[in-house]
Amino acid sequence: MSGGWETVIGLETHVQLRTASKIFSGASTAFGAAANTQASVIDLALPGVLPVLNAGAVEMAVRLGIAVGGRIAPRSVFARKNYFYPDLPKGYQISQYEIPVVQGGSLGFAVAPRDGEPYVKTVELTRAHLEEDAGKSLHEEYRGMSGIDLNRAGTPLLEIVSEPQMRSSAEALGYARTLHALVVWIGICDGNMQEGSFRCDANVSVRPAGASQFGTRVEIKNLNSFRFLQLAIDHEVRRQIELIEDGGRVVQETRLYDPDRDQTRSMRSKEDAADYRYFPDPDLLPLEITPALIERVRGQLPELPGAMRERLVRDYALPAADAAALTASLPLARYFEAVALAAADKKAAANWTMGELAAALNASGIGIEACPVAPGELAVLVNRVSDGTINGKTAKELFALLWSGEAQSVDAAIAARGLEQISDAGAIERIVDEILAAHPAAVAEYRGGKEKAFQSLVGQAMKATRGKANPQQLNEILRRKLG
Amino acid sequence: MTNPTTNATTAASEHATLAQLGELLDRREVSAVELATLFLGRIERHRDLNAFLDVRPEVTLAQARAADQRRARGETGALLGVPIAHKDVFVTRQWHTTASSRMLRGYDSPFDAAVVEQFAQAGMVCLGKLNCDEFAMGSSNENSAYGKVLNPWDRAAVPGGSSGGSAAAVAARLAPIATATDTGGSIREPAAFSGVTGTKPTYGRPSRWGMIAFASSLDTAGLLTASARDCAIAFNAMLGFDPRDSTSVDRPREDYTRHLEMDLRGLRIGVPAEFFAAGLEAEVEAAVRAALRELEGLGAVLVDVSLPTAALGIPVYYVVASAEASSNLSRFDGVRYGMRAERYDDLMDMMCKTRAQGFGAEVKRRVLVGTYVLSHGYYDAYFLQASRVRRLIADEFQRAFTQCDLIAGPVTSGVAFGFGEKSADPVTMYLADLYTVPSSLAGIPAMSLPCGFGRLGRPVGLQLMANHFDEARMLAAAHRYQCATDWHLRVPGGF
Numbered sequence: 006m007s008g009g010w011e012t013v014i015g016l017e018t019h020v021q022l023r024t025a026s027k028i029f030s031g032a033s034t035a036f037g038a039a040a041n042t043q044a045s046v047i048d049l050a051l052p053g054v055l056p057v058l059n060a061g062a063v064e065m066a067v068r069l070g071i072a073v074g075g076r077i078a079p080r081s082v083f084a085r086k087n088y089f090y091p092d093l094p095k096g097y098q099i100s101q102y103e104i105p106v107v108q109g110g111s112l113g114f115a116v117a118p119r120d121g122e123p124y125v126k127t128v129e130l131t132r133a134h135l136e137e138d139a140g141k142s143l144h145e146e147y148r149g150m151s152g153i154d155l156n157r158a159g160t161p162l163l164e165i166v167s168e169p170q171m172r173s174s175a176e177a178l179g180y181a182r183t184l185h186a187l188v189v190w191i192g193i194c195d196g197n198m199q200e201g202s203f204r205c206d207a208n209v210s211v212r213p214a215g216a217s218q219f220g221t222r223v224e225i226k227n228l229n230s231f232r233f234l235q236l237a238i239d240h241e242v243r244r245q246i247e248l249i250e251d252g253g254r255v256v257q258e259t260r261l262y263d264p265d266r267d268q269t270r271s272m273r274s275k276e277d278a279a280d281y282r283y284f285p286d287p288d289l290l291p292l293e294i295t296p297a298l299i300e301r302v303r304g305q306l307p308e309l310p311g312a313m314r315e316r317l318v319r320d321y322a323l324p325a326a327d328a329a330a331l332t333a334s335l336p337l338a339r340y341f342e343a344v345a346l347a348a349a350d351k352k353a354a355a356n357w358t359m360g361e362l363a364a365a366l367n368a369s370g371i372g373i374e375a376c377p378v379a380p381g382e383l384a385v386l387v388n389r390v391s392d393g394t395i396n397g398k399t400a401k402e403l404f405a406l407l408w409s410g411e412a413q414s415v416d417a418a419i420a421a422r423g424l425e426q427i428s429d430a431g432a433i434e435r436i437v438d439e440i441l442a443a444h445p446a447a448v449a450e451y452r453g454g455k456e457k458a459f460q461s462l463v464g465q466a467m468k469a470t471r472g473k474a475n476p477q478q479l480n481e482i483l484r485r486k487l488g
Numbered sequence: 489m490t491n492p493t494t495n496a497t498t499a500a501s502e503h504a505t506l507a508q509l510g511e512l513l514d515r516r517e518v519s520a521v522e523l524a525t526l527f528l529g530r531i532e533r534h535r536d537l538n539a540f541l542d543v544r545p546e547v548t549l550a551q552a553r554a555a556d557q558r559r560a561r562g563e564t565g566a567l568l569g570v571p572i573a574h575k576d577v578f579v580t581r582q583w584h585t586t587a588s589s590r591m592l593r594g595y596d597s598p599f600d601a602a603v604v605e606q607f608a609q610a611g612m613v614c615l616g617k618l619n620c621d622e623f624a625m626g627s628s629n630e631n632s633a634y635g636k637v638l639n640p641w642d643r644a645a646v647p648g649g650s651s652g653g654s655a656a657a658v659a660a661r662l663a664p665i666a667t668a669t670d671t672g673g674s675i676r677e678p679a680a681f682s683g684v685t686g687t688k689p690t691y692g693r694p695s696r697w698g699m700i701a702f703a704s705s706l707d708t709a710g711l712l713t714a715s716a717r718d719c720a721i722a723f724n725a726m727l728g729f730d731p732r733d734s735t736s737v738d739r740p741r742e743d744y745t746r747h748l749e750m751d752l753r754g755l756r757i758g759v760p761a762e763f764f765a766a767g768l769e770a771e772v773e774a775a776v777r778a779a780l781r782e783l784e785g786l787g788a789v790l791v792d793v794s795l796p797t798a799a800l801g802i803p804v805y806y807v808v809a810s811a812e813a814s815s816n817l818s819r820f821d822g823v824r825y826g827m828r829a830e831r832y833d834d835l836m837d838m839m840c841k842t843r844a845q846g847f848g849a850e851v852k853r854r855v856l857v858g859t860y861v862l863s864h865g866y867y868d869a870y871f872l873q874a875s876r877v878r879r880l881i882a883d884e885f886q887r888a889f890t891q892c893d894l895i896a897g898p899v900t901s902g903v904a905f906g907f908g909e910k911s912a913d914p915v916t917m918y919l920a921d922l923y924t925v926p927s928s929l930a931g932i933p934a935m936s937l938p939c940g941f942g943r944l945g946r947p948v949g950l951q952l953m954a955n956h957f958d959e960a961r962m963l964a965a966a967h968r969y970q971c972a973t974d975w976h977l978r979v980p981g982g983f
Contacts, residue, residue, distance in 0.1 A: 046599060050819040052592065053579040053601055053698040055733050085815050087862070091835050096818020151835060153823065282862035284871060287705035287812055289734050 008250075011214045012242050013222075014177045014207055015131075015169035018184060019162045020194045021138070021202040022065045028137050028161035029056030029099065036200045044140075044155035050094035055288050058083075062161040065193035066106045066135050067294060067302045069163060072191050072309055073130055075110025077299055083135075083289045087282040092140035092153050100164075102283045105134035106292060112167070113311060114183035115329065118175045128180055131166040135292075138162050157201075163193070169208060169219065174238035181205055181234055190310055190335045204229045207238055210255070211245045220245070221255040225262050225269055237262035241269050307335055317341075321351035330359050336373045340380050347384035350391045357387055361404050378407045385415040395419060396426050398472050428475040430482065433466075436474070437482050440465045451487055459483070498526050503979050506664045506718035510566040513559065520559070520569030524552035524613050527571045531615060531662045534983065537638045539647075539657040541576050542583040543616035551613045558611055566721050568611030573663040575654050576617040577624050577700040578604050578709075583614070587700045588632035589622045591820045591827050591846035601698025602730050603667055603709050610725040615663050619653030622848045623817065624669055624702040626650050627677055627920045630911050631850045639682055640980040642946055645904035648678025651712065655682035658712045660983040665713045665722055669699060670934075671706045672805050673899075673924025679712055679936035680949025681904035685966070685976055686712045687719045690956045691931035692737040695730030701816040703809035704735075706928050715976050716937060716966035720744040723959065739957070747964035753787030755965060758892030760795040763923055769902040771942030776898045779939035779950040779969065783896070786968055793888040793895065797880050798926035804881065805925040806854075806918055807861050807874035813851075814858025820846060853914060882930040885955075894965055895953040898923055899936040903946035923951060933959045937966050938975035947975075 027034055030047035047054045070077040084102035110130040117123045138160040143152035165184065171177045185203050189196035196203055205228045210220035225241055228234040240262070245255050259278075260269040285291075308316070310332045317328040317338075331341045341358045348354040362383065366373060386403060389395045395403065403424065406412035419425055427433060440462060441448055447465075450458035466479055501509060501518055512518045528545050548571075555569035579585045579597035586592040600608065608614070621631040629637040629652025637652040639645040640660035647656040651668035655678035658666050668675045670688035679686025687710050694709035701707060711726070713719045723744040730736045759780065764773060784790055822828035822842030829841035847855070861870035888895060900920060910917045927934040933956070936949035950969075954962035970976050 049824055051579075051597065051825065052585065052587070052595070052700045052819075053597065053599075055697055057732060057734050087815050087818060089818065089821060089836070089839055091821070091823050091839075094819060094824065096821060097815050280864045282815070282859065282864075282867075284811060284815070284862055284867070287703075287735075288701075 008246065009214050010211045010242075010246050011216070012172055012174075012238075013169050013210045013212065013219055014171035014174070014238060016167045016171070016177060016180060017206040017208070018165045018181070019204045019206075020069075020165060020188050022062050022161040022163055022193050023195050024059055024061040024065065024161050026059060026061075027159035028059050028062045028135065030159050032159065034160050036197075038156055040143075040152070040154040041156060044158060048094065048155050048159040050096075056099060056286075058289060058292065059161060062135060063106070063292065063294065064298070064302050065161075066133060066163055067299055068191045068193050068306060069133055069165070069188065070107035070110065071299070071303050071306060072187055073107070073110030073112055073133075075107040075130060075133065077294055078104055078106055078108060079294055080104070081106045081134075081292045081294075083286045083292065084283045085286045088279045090139065091151060092142045092155070092158070094140065094155060094158055098137060098139060099286055099289070100136035101134035105132040106294070107133035112180060112184055112187070114179040116173075116176050116179040118173065126176055126179065128170045128176075129168040131168055133163055133165045136162050136164060169210075169222075174235045174242070177207060177238055178231055178235045181231060186310065186333065191306060198229050198231075201229055205234055207234065207241075209238055209241045209245070211242060211249070221257050223255065223257070223269075224259045226259055226272065228262060233262055233264050236264065236267055237269060240267055244269065310335075310338070313338055321345055321355070323351065323355055327352075327355045327359065331355060334373070340373050340376065343380035344384045344387065347381055348387040348391075350387060353387045353391060354384065357383060361401065365404075365408050377410060378404070382407055382413075382415055389415060389419065393428060393475070394426060395424055396473070396476055398476075399424050399426065402472075424473060426475050427470050427473050428478060430478060433474055433478055433482050434486075436466055436469050437479070437486055440469060441486060448487065459487070498522065501526055502530070503661050504664065505714045506570055507566070507715070507721060509570045509664055510568075510721070513569045514564065520552040520555035520613055521549060523569065523571055524548050524615070527615055527663060530660075530983075534660055534662055537640060537656050537660060537662070538635050539619055539637050539653040539660070539662055540573070540616045541586060541588065541619050541634055541653070544583060547582045548613060548615055551608070555611045555613055563611070565611055567607065567725055570612055570665070571615050571663055572607055572612040572665050572667065573615040573618050573654070573657055574601075574604055574667045575620050575651055575669055577620060577669055577702075578667055579698045579700065580604055580614070580617065583617045585617065585700070586634070587623045588620050588634055589846065589848070589851070590633040591842075593633075593827060595826055597698070599698065602695035602732065603726055604698065606726050606728075607667075607722075612725075618651075618657055618666055621650035621652065621674075622851050623700065623813070624650040624671055624674055624707075625813070625850050625854055627673070627917055628905070628907075628910065629653065629678070630907065631848055633848055636907060639904050639946070640983055641683055642904065642944060644906050645944070645946055646681065646907060648681030648904060650674040651678045651686070652682075654712045655679055655684055655686065658682070658684045658714060659980060661714075661979055665711060665718060668710055668712050669702075670708050670710050670924075670928065671703050671809060672928045673921045675710045675712065676899050676924050676934060676936040676949065676951060677920065680899035680951075681947065683938045683947030683949075683975070683978065683980070684712050684714065685716055685719060685935065685937045685970075686710065686949075687716070687723075687935040687959075687963070688928070688933060689723065689727055689959050690737075690933045692735050693727045693933075693957070693959070695728075695733045695736050697730055697732040701812075703812040704816060705812060706805075706809055708928070715970055716935070716963045717745070717748060717970070719935075720748060720960070720963045720967070723963075727959075742960065744960045744963060747960045748967045750961070750964040750968065751787065752783065752965060752968050755788045755894065756791050756892040757783060757788045757965075758791050758793035758888050758895040760793050760798070760888070760895060760897055762795050762798055763897030767901050768898060769942060772898050772900070772902060772948050775940030775942060775948040776896075776950055780896060782972060783965065783969060786972060788965070791892045793891055795881075795884050795888060795926065797877065797884050799922075800877050801881060801925040801929055802918055802922060804874045804877045805921065805929060806857065807870050808878060808929070810854040810858035811862050811871050812858070814855045814862065817847070817851065817855055822846070850914070878929045881926055885927070885930045885932060885953075889955045893954070893958075894962055897951050899949035899951040900924075903942040903944065903948060927953045932956055933962055935962060935966060937969065938978070939973075940975060
């Protein structure tokens with residue numbers, strides 16, 4: 006790091022689990038409902054209510070545990086974290102403290118530093134534990150009053166804690182992006198960062214390069230975009246280094262990142278940190294997870310992105326970069342595999358998926374799940390190019406027809422529209438002869454040394470064949486005739 | 489009620505047991521409406537006891553009419569049409585639920601507690617809500633924000649607590665049966681002080697859904713009744729698995745009356761020496777010893793057992809229960825329901841003032857103790873250590889139950905004390921739970937049944953304890969004792 010300083014970063018990520026109902030009540034977890042319409046008597050903490058653990062949330066924690074190679078605790082304990090806050094209805098949060106559901110594990114990810122070559126890094130995970138979210142305080146909406154919305158109260162969260170093994174904001178970014186992709190991939194999170202489904206707290210410290218002891222760490226809370234995560238860490242690292250170099254000392258505290266000013270500001274120091282008085286929640290029995298449940302969940306897990314990347318390289322002889330791009334999401338990867346299985350040229354299948362298809366999806370702002378072109382048809386399209394039935398230009402036009410729905414079947418459209426490539430040398434020669442006769446000026450220009458005139462003659466010939474001429478053959482014949 | 493036959497039946501109903509009322513209803517000698525009217529009249533006449541906090545005759549009579557209609561359609565059931573009253577820590581839709589706290593004055597629950605729901609399904613007619621110590625914290629019912637409850641046997645004496653209203657109501661026959669809760673003795677101690685039968689089942693057997701939590705790992709719903717048989721009949725409706733309570737035990741329902749005619753010959757009753765040590769009032773010891781001889785006479789075998797760790801029950805209990813209470817009561821913050829302080833500066837100030845004004849002294853004391861024992865640096869020495877000793881006490885009971893089927897002893901070291909006698913010194917008050925707390929910590933069923941009278945003519949209770957899920961045998965032993973004696977049939981003068 007800069008000027009002989011090393012940065013140390015650990016991330017705590019709150020992943021909102023995509024269960025239909027809350028972690029301890031039957032209320033819906035859907036986002037965006039009118040305030041307090043999705044708060045049951047349990048979420049409101051009315052007198053006499055009791056929590057019942059959502060088995061779906063547990064299975065999602067097990068999914069993550071398997072995906073990161075962590076140990077899934079056969080017996081974990083829910084504890085109460087006690088503190089007073091108006092949007093914390095019970096006056097305590099049910100969380101896991103001493104014995105979390107997932108212990109250990111690791112995450113491998115690619116790092117793209119701003120200066121230097123990309124590399125791969127693996128970071129160990131400390132733990133992942135289940136807990137409930139709090140409600141929201143609405144301070145702006147009401148003059149001189151605070152509003153409380155408890156729709157979010159009781160939403161299931163999985164807090165994933167990394168070891169402090171990241172050494173730059175680029176590494177933190179790589180970790181966060183990969184973790185985000187993973188939790189979406191294994192179906193436990195919708196990944197919607199704007200709605201707060203994936204939020205990071207970063208623990209940041211600096212130390213002289215080569216030092217073995219960690220510096221004093223500062224926790225930056227609630228970073229809900231990758232950009233802010235990187236900016237906040239960069240800012241905090243600069244602040245700490247300047248502070249120490251100016252003879253100051255970093256104090257252990259919690260800071261908030263203000264994206265408008267690109268700076269962090271202190272929220273509370275260690276001295277004001279609440280004593281949460283954790284103790285096992287007597288309303289809930291210890292959570293027991295049997296080997297049978299773990300095996301059942303393992304059986305339901307899709308192939309994990311890392312394993313799939315390796316397999317795509319191995320089975321389809323794809324470059325690593327293609328495999329990485331194609332495994333950006335599970336639906337994309339599944340789409341690609343469906344194309345690749347039916348396509349003779351795997352690399353062409355990858356190019357089409359990452360190129361034409363991705364561009365069309367992007368342009369129309371839809372996800373791969375809603376793609377109007379069936380993977381089977383894209384495979385036929387790829388095959389018709391490889392077997393010489395159509396040329397690349399026609400293929401692109403045909404793709405546009407498939408996308409718009411004007412054509413459903415590649416082969417039917419080729420037949421109906423006569424899009425088959427002209428590869429008959431005699432036919433191409435006849436056309437070339439006609440073009441040369443009709444454009445003596447261009448011919449003269451070419452012979453006078455103007456290469457541009459050649460392209461214009463190719464264009465004329467293509468026009469005459471409505472783009473169907475085999476481009477290589479056309480080039481050869483034209484060159485030969487112009488001699 | 490001008491019909492002379494009805495009058496005679498009514499007179500018979502006044503002191504009838506729940507079992508007898510069921511029979512009268514079966515034989516159509518009395519209607520649910522007549523019973524409800526009768527008991528509402530008694531409640532009104534004896535308002536000075538302050539046993540009830542909320543009575544709504546129109547709701548009660550509507551429930552009674554519904555029960556009569558069910559009977560008219562041919563439905564039967566031991567509880568169908570029989571009146572009941574609920575301790576004010578069970579939430580109810582149709583009566584206020586305050587837990588005897590200023591914090592919840594006028595609070596209406598949008599749902600009924602599981603226990604309330606079960607008895608309503610069985611057709612029981614609710615007479616109203618019963619006074620208790622605030623949030624069930626206390627041993628004398630002097631901690632209610634709505635005033636003390638008088639002991640029907642002696643108006644100068646406390647009825648016991650925290651279920652003082654429940655015990656007084658059944659003792660004075662203002663209700664034939666009342667629900668109650670026991671965390672460290674809150675059913676058994678008032679049962680002993682008020683001369684009625686009070687039973688706490690195994691922890692996890694009754695649902696805690698809708699029971700305002702004091703100490704979740706100890707809170708157990710139970711009953712105050714005129715007899716052990718009545719309790720067995722009502723337990724059949726009340727005890728069963730409830731998926732809304734994660735600590736509810738998933739076991740099939742059972743018939744708690746099945747052993748009532750059991751022969752006591754050969755039944756081994758353990759007598760722990762530690763329960764007869766110094767500090768036990770002579771009259772109480774005499775009455776309890778006499779009851780043990782009575783049981784022996786019925787064929788039971790008395791066995792000496794030892795529960796040396798049980799003596800640590802009081803400190804363990806006041807650490808564990810206060811810790812849980814400090815957290816359970818955090819929800820009363822003035823934000824969503826209940827009381828809110830009138831004047832405050834900001835949100836934190838509002839919460840502080842609300843809690844300062846809404847809770848009584850005993851509740852505050854326990855919240856403070858509980859907060860302390862959970863605090864950083866004290867957790868291991870207090871809460872963790874107490875949890876360990878709690879396990880030792882439970883293990884000790886398991887060892888004792890290899891030598892005996894039931895354990896018997898006194899419920900309290902003395903008879904009901906006078907108002908104000910112990911309230912100045914909380915520790916003396918806490919020591920009143922000495923004999924009831926160990927079984928609460930172990931989660932085993934335990935009960936108190938009347939076995940005589942002591943100092944100043946105040947009632948004495950005999951405690952029976954059984955192993956987990958052995959309620960039926962414990963109730964049978966109590967029932968056999970009650971068949972041979974009449975302490976439980978005595979009703980205080982003037983009622």
